[in-house]
Amino acid sequence: MGKGRYLLKRFVYIVFVFFIISILMFAIYKSMPGDPVDIMLGDSKTSMKPDAYQALYDKTVKDLGLDKPLPVQYVAWMGNMLTGEFGYSTQYKQEVINIISAPMINTVLLNILTMIVVFIIAIPLGIVTAVRKNGAFDKTVQVVTIVGYSIPTFIVALLAIFLLAVKFPIFPISGVKSAGLNATGLEYVLDRLWHMALPVLVMSVSGIGGITRYVRAAMIDVLRMDYIKTARAKGLREKTVVYIHAFRNALIPVVTITTWWVVGLFGGSIVIESVFLWPGLGKMLIDGLLQRDFAVVLTMQMFYVVLSLAGNVIMDIAYTIVDPRVRLED
């Protein structure tokens, strides 16, 4: 089976998984407390006459298709979701689609930056500790990383705030940019980065801990292989052996774990956004739940589901790139 067909098969399968999860989401949607029609009509219940209100109510029920059987409702709902009609936010008094772009950019920015930081630090660190395994440096890194990935992110956040924002006020405690700043260009970018420093630092800690250990373990496994011995015997430079021959093969397990980590990172950023008052999707989800603004909640949920499935797709694609054996799979 070729790579293309393998990917196609995986893609069809992912669509199937999406379908199953979307049924689950629809169940959540239907079990949400409160009558959606009452919520939509808002104040008119008190301001209108009872029979006029009842007529309006019935009309809205019909318009929304709530009188139809559940499967029909599901299809309609799914259609809306796929075309970007996520519903009306009672909290922002707007269509949800109009208000999610800014928080989405904030969250994605935060997570991408974290990913970059983590990969830049964790991968070289993992390789170096694998090559110099059991040395003093390796042992130290081992202890530090186990602490790093064990400690809950919100505790790291509290410690970071205490040290870097309260005791030594280097970074701001919360927010995305300085109040009243209307700089452009480089100054604006630097201000944004300055505000992102603390959340990114906190989110990187557990990622660096985990990924370093995985890279190290994968590299050690690979460095024991016969073909590494062969490569060395050929007289290749050690750098070539480590970074070309060994690392490429070590990537296979690393890709798996990295994908899970990235999906978890977005989920975990909910906590971080709530600590640092970062106006991203996670904070929007929590605010939505607290304000009982379920259209927003469901949209956020959809985002996380899509993200998780996209993670799966990316993992599959990455596999076919790094592991030529994948095509042999049936």
Place this chain on the structure above:
Amino acid sequence: MRNEKKKSPRRSTASKAAQQMMMGGMPQEEEEVLQSPMQMVIHDFLRDKIAMIGVILFTFIFLCCVFLPYFFPIDLYYQDVTQANVAPGFGMLNVPAGLKNNAQDLSVGSSFSVGLDKDGNVYEWGTFPNAKLKNIPSAKETGKLVQISAGLDHVVAVNEDGQVFTWGNDRMGLNSIPMELRTGGNDIKQIMAGYQISLALTEDGEMYNWGSQYLLSITYPEGVQGNIDKFAASTNIVMVLTKDGEVVPLTNKTSAYTNIPEEIQGDVVDLAITDESAAAVTSDGRVYTWGNNIKKTLNVPEEIQGQVASLSAGRYHYTAILKDGSVFSWGDNTHGQANAPKDTGIASVDAGYYANYAITEDGQVIAWGLKGYLMGTDAFGRDLFRRLLVGGRMTMTVGAISVVISTIIGILVGGISGYKGGKVDNLLMRLTEIVSSIPFLPFCIILSSILGNSISETQRIILIMCILGLLSWPGIARLVRGSVLAEREQEFVTAAKALGVKEAGIIFRHILPNIITVIIVNATLNFATCMLTESSLSFIGFGVNEPNATWGNMLTGAQNGQVIANYWWRWLFPAMLLGICTISINCIGDGLRDAIDPKSKER
């Protein structure tokens, strides 16, 4: 290869047969010295220093959380704003040496105390809720002070000329002492610093009050001013004792406090009020109490009836001086405030909040009651140490039950899927993939928020355990499936099949014991993850809610810079414990994995 004598009872005849087949020609003597794989694992594990430190630390914390709550009981619904944000320490009853034999007047404040020696010097000790409390006016300003009283966060004192001074919290009008009292010249009989209020009484029976009017509104019934002999106050009410021996509440609302027994009116010699009840001593030395019987303050011990000379009250306890000069306390004894000493010759007693000071006739000071809090208190005045203990128990219970749920599901799904193979395997593995592609934390949040809306707190905790358990089994299922796939090709499985053992029996009685170590390692690591998830959920308010404590929700209040900077004990202790626990569990898991998997040891 297991040692024959230490064979686990789980091993079936089939596996025995298989083993004997494999060990066929081996001499018995040599087998005695061989270590079984399990022994080797334990041996290796015990030699792993980091893992052992993890085991010791975690076991210690675990045992503390399980057993110590029996010695430090806690009422989860208890709150006391007067004890809010008290720093850790046990210095509340450390009476300064200068006061020990020379005490004139002592007074218990919320978390600090003040004292006056016979020369009029002021002493303050304990933990101070307000930095301004340290600004004690100099002796030059005040002259010789003769009476002093400590309140929530301010102090009132009076000098020999009847001039009243106050320091500490100066808001809510606490520093606007009435002019008559500021200039002096009155003979002040009694002063009191209360909950954001100050009270003073002159020898002429005139009462003055200043400070906040919101918490305590004082209305003087007609004919009471000018006829007051004594007063007593709590956070809820002020009552006075008139010169005719009558008890009069200074309020126009009826409540449990105003329900004064008629038979004592006109015969009362002393009066004291706790937060929930009031007590009066009549001239024959009997104590009458009324109000709400919270913390058993109404249960006056029979043996002191008829002997009581005077009364003093804290927040939930009474201390009486008996006619023979000894003291007796009753009521709430959470902090030992009702453990009155046996000493006699007591001249006066000041009880307040959760402590008592007695001054003997020769000026000695005896103190009993609340010494302080090991780890301080939170914003609601709750003892952090006790909450940490029950919180740890809750966090670990939730983690453990979730792990049990996820492990059982994982073993079932993985076992069946791995052994059966084919379509069943395909179906179950697709299910596993679906569950594992559900975004974990967002789903936990939304489920606990939507389903947890209409149920009780206990059901909510169970719900969270189930959510965590039901969403975290895919990892273990995959692992079990992989191990079963490897094990089912072994000879002993063939032997069991040949003996006609049922499929379920083969999976769960023959194969499972062989992969149990892998499961244990995974469950250990899963336990850490579940504890973390529960804490994260509780931290952002979608897990276990107040008043139930978990390490996660104890940190919720510590999210702003103000708290992080000023009340370090409120976040440092829960954060440290949670961190130590998860690090220990991960170290244990790593150690176990290294011990079990000889390959990973080379890493």
